[in-house]
Amino acid sequence: MSVREGEVLVLAGLNGAGKSTTVRVLLGLLKPEGGTVRVLGVEPGGRGWDVAKRFIGYLPEDAQPYARLTGYENLLFFARLYASSEDEAREMVERAADMSGLPREALSRRAGGYSKGMKRRLLLAATLMHRPRLAVLDEPTSGVDVVSSFRIRRLIASLRGAGTTFIITSHELRGVEEVADRVAFIHEGRVVFEGSVGEALDRFSASSLEEAFVRAVGGLA
Amino acid sequence: MSGFRVVLWKELIDLSRDYKTIAYVVLMPLIILPAVALFIGGLYSVQTIRVAVVDLDGGEGAEVFISYLEEELDGLAGVRVELLVAGSLEEAQGSHVVIVIPEGFTEALASLDGVAVLEVSRQAGVVAAEQAVQAVLRAASRLESQVAVLRVEELAVLAGVEVDPRGLLNPLEVKFAYHTAGGAPAGAEAPAAAVTARILIFSLFFVVNPALVFMSDAIVGERERRTIEKLLLAPASLRDILLGKAAASVVLSTGAAVADSIALVAFFAISGVGLTLAAPVLASWLASVVLLVFMTTAMAAVVAARSESIRSAQAGSALLMIIAIIVFSSALAVDYASLPTPVQTLLQVIPFTHAALAVYYAALGDILRSTIHVAIQALLSAALALAAARLVDEERLVLVR
Numbered sequence: 001m002s003v004r005e006g007e008v009l010v011l012a013g014l015n016g017a018g019k020s021t022t023v024r025v026l027l028g029l030l031k032p033e034g035g036t037v038r039v040l041g042v043e044p045g046g047r048g049w050d051v052a053k054r055f056i057g058y059l060p061e062d063a064q065p066y067a068r069l070t071g072y073e074n075l076l077f078f079a080r081l082y083a084s085s086e087d088e089a090r091e092m093v094e095r096a097a098d099m100s101g102l103p104r105e106a107l108s109r110r111a112g113g114y115s116k117g118m119k120r121r122l123l124l125a126a127t128l129m130h131r132p133r134l135a136v137l138d139e140p141t142s143g144v145d146v147v148s149s150f151r152i153r154r155l156i157a158s159l160r161g162a163g164t165t166f167i168i169t170s171h172e173l174r175g176v177e178e179v180a181d182r183v184a185f186i187h188e189g190r191v192v193f194e195g196s197v198g199e200a201l202d203r204f205s206a207s208s209l210e211e212a213f214v215r216a217v218g219g220l221a
Numbered sequence: 222m223s224g225f226r227v228v229l230w231k232e233l234i235d236l237s238r239d240y241k242t243i244a245y246v247v248l249m250p251l252i253i254l255p256a257v258a259l260f261i262g263g264l265y266s267v268q269t270i271r272v273a274v275v276d277l278d279g280g281e282g283a284e285v286f287i288s289y290l291e292e293e294l295d296g297l298a299g300v301r302v303e304l305l306v307a308g309s310l311e312e313a314q315g316s317h318v319v320i321v322i323p324e325g326f327t328e329a330l331a332s333l334d335g336v337a338v339l340e341v342s343r344q345a346g347v348v349a350a351e352q353a354v355q356a357v358l359r360a361a362s363r364l365e366s367q368v369a370v371l372r373v374e375e376l377a378v379l380a381g382v383e384v385d386p387r388g389l390l391n392p393l394e395v396k397f398a399y400h401t402a403g404g405a406p407a408g409a410e411a412p413a414a415a416v417t418a419r420i421l422i423f424s425l426f427f428v429v430n431p432a433l434v435f436m437s438d439a440i441v442g443e444r445e446r447r448t449i450e451k452l453l454l455a456p457a458s459l460r461d462i463l464l465g466k467a468a469a470s471v472v473l474s475t476g477a478a479v480a481d482s483i484a485l486v487a488f489f490a491i492s493g494v495g496l497t498l499a500a501p502v503l504a505s506w507l508a509s510v511v512l513l514v515f516m517t518t519a520m521a522a523v524v525a526a527r528s529e530s531i532r533s534a535q536a537g538s539a540l541l542m543i544i545a546i547i548v549f550s551s552a553l554a555v556d557y558a559s560l561p562t563p564v565q566t567l568l569q570v571i572p573f574t575h576a577a578l579a580v581y582y583a584a585l586g587d588i589l590r591s592t593i594h595v596a597i598q599a600l601l602s603a604a605l606a607l608a609a610a611r612l613v614d615e616e617r618l619v620l621v622r
Binding site: 059062080123 | 224231238239446447450451455456457458
């Protein structure tokens, strides 16, 4: 499986198919039992990985912001980790605040009181504020309301245009179909299809990515 | 920017806003311990102990005894006493302590070799009644001495000799003094200083608790929120993340530990234990507090990061707490230097023991040994921190089962 620079790859799979595990292996959080992984030309966890990490943004599934920190403090914390100076960190925070679409008043409140959609938008902004070359988003729209889901998709689309590569895992394909360039269907720990959205629709004689996926995993058999 | 400093900043804000935990760990002991001392002391002092004297004798000897008893009971600290001089046992019913002066009491005292009897009965299980009984014994002893002197003087007249009745009656005098472990003379404040040292050692338990709570929360809480994965992918090394968390835990735990220890000392001081603080004891205690926070934080980091579930992390922390309780509470009664060598060696395998020994030897005036145990704590802290850095890996931090 490969991802080209500047494209959006959607990893689709049922619950427990291995999407999150694949992502963790890609990012060096878990060691692979076999095979090789290279991200931005570097082996995760290997030589040069510490530098490569600066160009990666990662949004884990079900991640929560720090509840006792305000939205701004959450953003500032991650900004400071990426920035080389306080000024740069403050710039990142301003950019992230705009990306999140959250009102300034909300950002001054503790994140523990946010709705699920607000939390997700805050963390997504924290993931993308340093303009990563590669953004890995694990179920970015899972459990959020329609408005938040729309905003998240629009943000992904705008950053794709700016050259960011995305790997997005999702089991809700209707939402990500509009932003996906290519898809990989994972079933029972194996990639059962990899190609463009058009190829997926042709291959499985489907009218939507969701239908193609259901056919790919034998859901209509 | 420095990953360590950024993580430390975040952790300090995050942990310091965990008001409930801070309330449980710091404020509750700080308020409750002195309050309990005041409460218990207050309740004890408002109790009324009823002491009845049934005077069936009515003579001069009985009168003198009762006057001595009144003086002794007046001098009882922390308890109120009601003295009733009754003419019969029926009148004395309901009293905690009943003293019967039988008929013939004065006559027996007045004769040269008579034995006067006092019958003292107290209600079982009443602590303050025991205090009153001690007053009865002191009053009886005063009367006894007075009668003995009179009898010796009377015998001396009969024998036609001159004697000092006090020397005759007390041919052996025992003089008490205190000395240090090294044999040097110690002042009258030595027992209070020893008790203070034992209490300070016991108070070290309060150091372990916050360090375990804060460090476990810093790691397990991050796992629960799933932010640990995001953090591990940020440009901060695992070492910086762990050190930042540990440093924040150390800062807050030290503050909490000192506050809790002060609360404990206040508890004992309010309870009436005379506390005497010597400079070496205080210095060794402060050094042990800081090093114990480091040691415990490092142990908590290993336990939290190596545990495969949140429950097992909690169980591991609880085990460390139990070990700490055993070590530090034993200091209230056990004299370490008197333990057999194998037992001493076994105890020193437990890192917490060295904190206790540093204060213990400082209290004994053995500064060299105290310093050695402070140094051992420093070495153990460094070793445990290194072990934590080696044993904790990203995969273990990520996986929650």
